[in-house]
Amino acid sequence: MSISAADVKTLREMTGVGMMDCKKALTETNGDIEAAVDWLRSKGLAKAAKKADRVAAEGLVGIASEGNRAAIVEINSETDFVARNEQFQSIVANAAKLALGVNGDVAALAAAAYPGTGRTVSEELTEAIAKIGENMTLRRSSVLEVSQGVVGTYVHSAIAEGLGRIGILVGLESSGDKGVLVTLGKQIAMHIAATNPLSLSSEDLDPAAVERERSVFVEQAKASGKPDNIIEKMVEGRIRKYYEEVTLLAQVFVIDGENTVAQAVANAEKDAGAPIKVTGFVRYALGEGIEKQEADFAAEVAAAASSQ
Structure with missing residues (x-):
């Protein structure tokens, strides 16, 4: 039967589930909205939607490398306990690999086919x-690439290969010795993790x-x-000092x-046997910029007691 856009919109507003899933639910239930809600609940989708307003500021940053390019993603969860979940770790690791193919575009990454499931990354989440x-x-993603050389990577507070709380990419453009470049790239990435x-x-x-x-x-x-x-002269001196503190x-x-x-880069050029140019960097710190909800456990206990 034909499913109207109005019914899809109504079901979406009732459940918070995506439009395509709402349309599928209505198709499966012959347009019965209440039955469609139950269908979504039976699939776990409506349950997931109810959690969508909770602040997710924990999770993992993931990094994947391929040749002279690397990708970084951040996928958030509500608690750091989930970061130790193997299913969640697998999603972050696979998302980082998939980000290489979409140049870090978050919308394209969300819509990318998740391996071995027939679902998209968004649906897998x-x-x-x-x-x-x-x-x-799925909060953000970036890709860094050099025409020749390496993209150095580093994961701080790693809990698995390429997964942790802070992730760094740094581009080194050079035709020099790869071993020297890899070592220097990791060292600079570690520096960026420490100094931000x-x-x-x-x-x-930013001029402003x-x-x-x-x-x-x-x-x-x-x-x-x-x-x-x-x-x-005093102001110019302080501006120079400011540059020394905040520019890599x-x-x-x-x-x-x-x-x-x-x-340090200039010194490394001798061992690399060629000029080295730092082309850019990306630094993701888990949850930065997200307003976290602080639980008031005393208030929660008092509220629970008063409801008894």
Whole structure:
């Protein structure tokens, strides 16, 4: 029978389930909306939808490499307990591999065929939500590639190969020795995990962010009562220091504590036998930017007691 768009919309609003699943439910139940709700519940889909408003700020960051390119994904769950679930780990690992084929496009990744199931990545997550009992979201994905050289990778707080709480990709463009490049790439990735730079260089910084810092420095310098020409020099000195703190190439390399990252790269060129250019980096820290819900257990206990 023909299923109307209005009925699909109604069922979607009632259950929070995706449109294609709603249409399938209505088809299976001859357009009976109440029966369709039960059909979705029987498949675990409506149950999954009920969890969709829960904050998912835990989970895993996953990395996959292939040749001179690498992908990184973040899939969130409600608790860190799920990160130790083998089914969830498998989904993150497979999603990272699939991200290589869609250049990190999240929408395309969600719609990509999940291996061995006949489902999409999004549908596989829905199945996992129903089985594991927590909300899960495919949050973001990126791919980094160099024409020649390596994309260095590092996973911090790893719980399995390529899976952890912080993931880093860093591109090294070079025709030099691959072994040297792989070692340097991992070291720089570890540095990025530790220092969280805002950009590759001062040229890549958000101009608005620089101006905000400059405004603060100007006000601080004015408070010193120094002449305007001295204030200008003070501000420029503080801006240079700011660049050294927040841009990757100007930061002191944590591996040796002496050279800047730019100097460390230049030093590595001798062993690599060719120039090396850092082309960019990606740093994912699990749950960053997500407003987490803090449970008030005392209030929960009090509410439970009052309901008895």
